[in-house]
Amino acid sequence: MAAKTERVGRNDPCPCGSGKKYKRCHQSMAQGVTPLQRILYAAIAAALVGGLYLAISSGVEPGTRSTGVWSAEHGHYH
Numbered sequence: 001m002a003a004k005t006e007r008v009g010r011n012d013p014c015p016c017g018s019g020k021k022y023k024r025c026h027q028s029m030a031q032g033v034t035p036l037q038r039i040l041y042a043a044i045a046a047a048l049v050g051g052l053y054l055a056i057s058s059g060v061e062p063g064t065r066s067t068g069v070w071s072a073e074h075g076h077y078h
Helices: 035-057
Strands: none
Touching: none
């Protein structure tokens, strides 16, 4: 008869003996996310946020127009 394996809860001590909670130690590896993947995801997120910031901050300054022609007849740029 096979021994019954107990499921480790998130807040239980990690079975590896580190003394940490399972959620802070080996849970991510059990779910298939490695520490290297976490770093990669963080780097991708930082690049996306940085790109968004650059896209917003490099826009046209308020009160100026870089394209179009002013139409006095219509009172706006075309």
